[in-house]
Amino acid sequence: MDENNSSENNPPRKNLFSINKIHYARGDRPAVDCILCGVTGKDSRVDNLSIAETELSIISVNLYPYNPGHLIIFPKRHLLSITEVTEEEILDIHKLTVKAVNLLSAAWKTTGFNVGYNIGKNSGGSIPHIHQHIVPRFPNEVGFLDVFCNTRIVIYDPFQMKEEIVRLWNSADED
């Protein structure tokens, strides 16, 4: 099975097991105070899956994607609450969101997206530094049970996904 095949009639739903989640579940996280500040500061102990950055924010592939193309956008400032985000920052995040949704829709014929924040202890979020998720949705996905049983299958290796989305992102800039 060729997991790189993503032709128009055959959306990218070929699967690999997300085995790296096991390390995360065991607590093998990088020894930094904040992973997202580590990304912002280009700390070598943190996997850097950034696609692009502006003066205020960064858009990155999620290291543990729920779906192919699962992205996160976060302010560079270490903010723990959406009430601390400035209007400039939220507008910047929104612009990055629009660009990401547009380019994934065009490139992958994505049929839906979930966009939002996990806020507070019981929301399911695991990184306190606030970040907005963009989760592309595809027809015939497996259900949430698979996600929570840690058997969720994910199309691309996140690093491979980063390469592909960076390519899309940069070619959109040239339009």
Ligand SMILES: [Zn+2]
């Ligand atoms: Zn932080």
